[in-house]
Amino acid sequence: MxxxxxxxxxxxxxxxxxxxxxxxxxxxxxxxxxxxxxxxxxxxxxxxxxxxxxxxxxxxxxxxxxxxxxxxxxxxxxxxxxxxxxxxxxxxxxxxxxxxxxxxxxxxxxxxxxxxxxxxxxxxxxxxxxxxxxxxxxxxxxxxxxxxxxxxxxxxxxGPHDVQNGLTYWVRRAARGGRVALPGRPDQPVQLVxxxxxxxxxxxxxxxxxxxxxxxVGPAERITMAELIHTCARAAGAEVEVVPVPADAVSPFFPLMRPESMWPTLLRSPARARAAGMTATPMAVTAADVLAWDRGRGEPPLPLGLSPEEEAKLLAGV
Incomplete structure (x- = not known):
């Protein structure tokens, strides 16, 4: 072909x-x-x-x-x-x-x-x-x-080579372990492919x-933001505590976070694509591969998300 x-x-x-x-x-x-x-x-x-x-x-x-x-x-x-x-x-x-x-x-x-x-x-x-x-x-x-x-x-x-920083931010953050600031609700659905x-x-x-x-659409299993962060932590051999913080305290374009009105858009059906042969990589595998790729490139600065200092300030008030 x-x-x-x-x-x-x-x-x-x-x-x-x-x-x-x-x-x-x-x-x-x-x-x-x-x-x-x-x-x-x-x-x-x-x-x-x-x-x-x-x-x-x-x-x-x-x-x-x-x-x-x-x-x-x-x-x-x-x-x-x-x-x-x-x-x-x-x-x-x-x-x-x-x-x-x-x-x-x-x-x-x-x-x-x-x-x-x-x-x-x-x-x-x-x-x-x-x-x-x-x-x-x-x-x-x-x-x-x-x-x-x-x-x-x-x-x-x-996945690896992602020029944006949705999953990359959370993989990198979860790898540091400890209390993780989540600007929104832990039960927000996540649908990554x-x-x-x-x-x-x-x-x-x-x-x-x-x-x-x-x-x-994916992943293989439906997960929430809290489950995603814990999955990323396990991929790095770390332990985390997910701590909700006010969503309005951060940029409206925070990685992977969406207002509740948009949650239905994160629950689309993969049935037709799966029937046509689309594979479904477990999120744990995707997270581990992104972690390895990000570390291999030296973890350059990301355009969005919280710096450790900004996160500590938010967590101090919770």
Whole structure:
């Protein structure tokens, strides 16, 4: 199988490329060539810039499938499809749970959940526009490729090489042990998907030439924030005491924490993806692998979360 990956050297794309190579696929990478140049020696690379509408490197060649990891705007997707035309078999678009409405949801909402109204009037990516722009991208892929279109909607992705710091913060913090400040309720649900499970789903969908939309969510077991922190601690051989502190004492974008009104969005059904072959890595394994990766890179500063000094100040008042 010949696979073209639009963006494949950061986090999600990297995992997809690794899994595709594992099963013997012939992979071509398309991107700006600014990151991950040391990765995947021997894999063909074509250089272009989606923001600048530069797809000249894709004028020649054909592929059984394309995996679009880096399409965030309808223009990105439209110009890529114009460049590729019918020289690809299946077009698999990596979307997001942000396409869905945020209210009126119950546990185990599935891929038929109503989506938010699409947006095509802006290219500014914000909390409010990201989901509607992704929904517009989905519509354009389906309109162009029909039964040759596949949509994968990941939830929060975690794993080694994560450039964000959701799980990484909690793994690192739990490894220090002791009293851990949790800005919110310990019973908040958490729904993370291991990047390698997401990759396995993508490659399996391509191998099966399967159309439709699929949730990429996990982990293998449903857990709460308190259970997640204890799992991270066990992975590090540490012991912790989870101490709730006021949520309004920290940034509203604190790693993995969500207001209670959003908790139903953290309980989506993985049934369709699991039936299609998505694996389910236990959270203990994901946490241990993130811990090893983070320590191996020297634990650089994280953009969000509490410093030890800030945490101590919060805990002093509890």
């Amino acid at each position: 010949r696979i073209l990956v639009l963006g494949g050297t950061a986090f999600v794309g990297r995992a997809i490329v690794e899994d595709a190579l594992r099963v013997g696929a012939e992979v071509t990478l398309f991107g700006r060539g600014r990151t991950g140049s040391e990765l995947f020696p021997g894999v063909e690379r074509r250089i272009g810039d989606r923001d600048a509408d530069d797809y000249a490197a894709l004028r020649e060649g054909s592929w059984d499938a394309v995996v679009d990891v880096s399409g965030y705007l309808p223009r990105h997707v439209g110009r890529a499809m114009d460049a590729l035309g019918d020289r690809v078999g299946r077009y698999l678009f990596i979307s997001s749970h942000a396409v869905y409405v945020r209210t009126g949801l119950g546990p185990d909402s599935d891929e038929d959940t109503p989506r938010r109204p699409v947006r095509r009037d802006t290219e500014e990516l914000t909390e409010e526009t990201y989901g509607p722009l992704k929904a517009a991208c989905e519509d354009d892929v389906v309109a162009r490729y029909g039964s040759r279109a596949t949509i994968v909607r990941p939830g929060k992705v975690a 291991d990047s390698r499970d997401l990759a396995r789903l993508v490659v399996q969908l391509l191998a099966d030439d399967r159309p439709g939309a699929f949730h990429a």
